[in-house]
Each structure stands twice: as C-alpha cells, then as structure tokens.
Amino acid sequence: MMKLAIIGGTGLDQLDSLEILKSKRIETIWGAPSSPLTFGRWKGIELVFLARHGVEHNIAPHKINYRANIQALKDTGVDRIISVAAVGGIRADMKPGQLVIPDQIVDYSHSRVTTFYEGDEVLHIDFTEPYTASLREALLESAREGKLSVIDGGTYACTQGPRLETAAEIRKLKNDGCDLVGMTGMPEAALAREAGLDYAACAVVANWGAGLVEGEITMVEIERNLELGMTSLKELLSVLSARLE
Numbered sequence: 670m671m672k673l674a675i676i677g678g679t680g681l682d683q684l685d686s687l688e689i690l691k692s693k694r695i696e697t698i699w700g701a702p703s704s705p706l707t708f709g710r711w712k713g714i715e716l717v718f719l720a721r722h723g724v725e726h727n728i729a730p731h732k733i734n735y736r737a738n739i740q741a742l743k744d745t746g747v748d749r750i751i752s753v754a755a756v757g758g759i760r761a762d763m764k765p766g767q768l769v770i771p772d773q774i775v776d777y778s779h780s781r782v783t784t785f786y787e788g789d790e791v792l793h794i795d796f797t798e799p800y801t802a803s804l805r806e807a808l809l810e811s812a813r814e815g816k817l818s819v820i821d822g823g824t825y826a827c828t829q830g831p832r833l834e835t836a837a838e839i840r841k842l843k844n845d846g847c848d849l850v851g852m853t854g855m856p857e858a859a860l861a862r863e864a865g866l867d868y869a870a871c872a873v874v875a876n877w878g879a880g881l882v883e884g885e886i887t888m889v890e891i892e893r894n895l896e897l898g899m900t901s902l903k904e905l906l907s908v909l910s911a912r913l914e
C-alpha cells in the first residue's frame with residue numbers, strides 16, 4: 670500500500686482529530702526536519718504528518734530545512750506527499766478562502782539549498798510538470814465527490830519572504846503568468862521529485878496579493894481566511910483518505 674504524508678503549512682500546524690499512534694523525532698543525513706513526524710490514523714487511513722514551520726510555528730520559510738523534511742519522509746517509507754500551503758491570490762477567481770490545486774511553479778526564491786545532489790554527480794531531473802498528475806487528479810476527484818469548490822490548475826510563484834510582496838512585485842508576478850503566491854513551494858517540490866516521491870499541493874488562499882485591494886495585508890485577515898479554507902481542506906483530505914483506503 671502507498672504511504673501518504675501531509676506537510677502542513679501556516680494554518681495547519683497540526684491535524685486535529687488525527688488519532689496519533691506515535692510521534693517520532695528523527696535525524697536525517699541533512700539534519701533534523703522541521704518537526705517530529707507524527708504517525709497517525711485519520712478517517713481510517715494511516716498517514717504521516719509533518720509541520721513545515723515547526724509545531725510551534727517558529728521556522729520562517731527561508732530557514733526551513735527542506736532537504737531534511739523530504740528525506741525524513743522518504744526514510745520512513747512515504748511515497749506520496751500532499752503539501753498544504755497558504756498563499757496570496759493573484760488571479761481574480763483565487764479569492765481568500767478558496768482552495769487551489771496548482772499545476773505549475775515559477776521559483777523566485779533564492780539563497781536556499783535546492784538539491785540533494787551535492788557530490789560529483791551532475792543530474793538534471795525533468796520538472797516539466799512539477800506536480801504528480803495522478804495525485805493532483807486524486808485531489809480533484811475528491812473535491813468533485815465531496816462537492817467542494819476547488820480550482821484545477823494555476824501557476825504558483827514562490828517568493829523568498831518572509832516579508833510579503835510589494836504591489837509592483839505582485840503586478841510583475843501577474844505579468845509573468847503567476848496566479849498565486851507563496852513562500853514555501855520551492856525547493857520542496859523539486860526535492861520531492863529528486864527523491865522520487867509523488868507530490869501535489871493544495872493551496873489555501875489567505876489574502877489577496879499586495880495591492881490588489883485597498884489597504885495593508887494583516888495577519889488577522891490571513892488567519893481568519895485560513896480558518897475558513899482549512900475547514901474545506903480537511904473535508905477534502907477526508908474524502909481523499911476514504912478514496913485511498
């Protein structure tokens with residue numbers, strides 16, 4: 670049977686109602702992952718949960734040890750990962766609270782360790798389609814089955830953070846063809862591909878991208894919208910779990 674992991678982002682630092690079987694602190698050859706791995710049963714299926722920003726939510730996007738996170742999941746036998754990520758919406762239909770299953774990525778992050786290939790080996794992985802089609806499809810079918818509003822496709826811009834963007838940066842991202850913006854999608858997706866793991870993302874829109882509506886972006890607004898979005902997300906994951914049984 671395939672083993673599923675969920676990497677929870679902002680707004681999903683823990684998966685409540687997860688029946689915890691064990692929690693394990695592990696080390697990898699790249700160091701420690703962001704959080705202990707929680708092995709649990711949720712809606713009938715066994716899964717592994719990892720909090721991307723740490724259980725206390727104290728690891729900023731640029732400080733995450735992405736390699737340790739992916740390696741830890743691989744070492745424990747995981748073969749597919751669903752990444753949950755809070756994003757800013759750029760495209761008009763990607764409004765706060767909306768769930769999106771992106772299909773493309775543009776990486777604007779920098780100064781991050783982006784590969785497992787550290788030695789003499791030169792390897793160029795194919796990354797034409799950065800997300801695993803079958804896992805995206807499983808999420809989309811689950812949304813249809815659960816009658817949940819989920820947008821199929823969108824280009825995810827990964828910025829460096831931790832600050833949010835300027836209005837001009839959001840205009841530029843829009844011109845570049847990006848539909849949503851977050852800070853943690855890369856190098857996570859590329860490392861999962863290098864590790865040979867299936868990987869798909871479910872983005873939860875937390876706010877409009879900077880400058881798209883009047884005023885500043887506040888954490889209060891982000892948290893309120895995330896709460897809304899995470900409720901739908903948990904429903905989506907429930908349906909998905911039942912399908913994977």
Ligand code: HPA
Binds near residue numbers: 755828833851
């Ligand atoms: N920009 C980048 N990352 C984000 C945003 C945003 O507006 N909202 C949530 N994560």
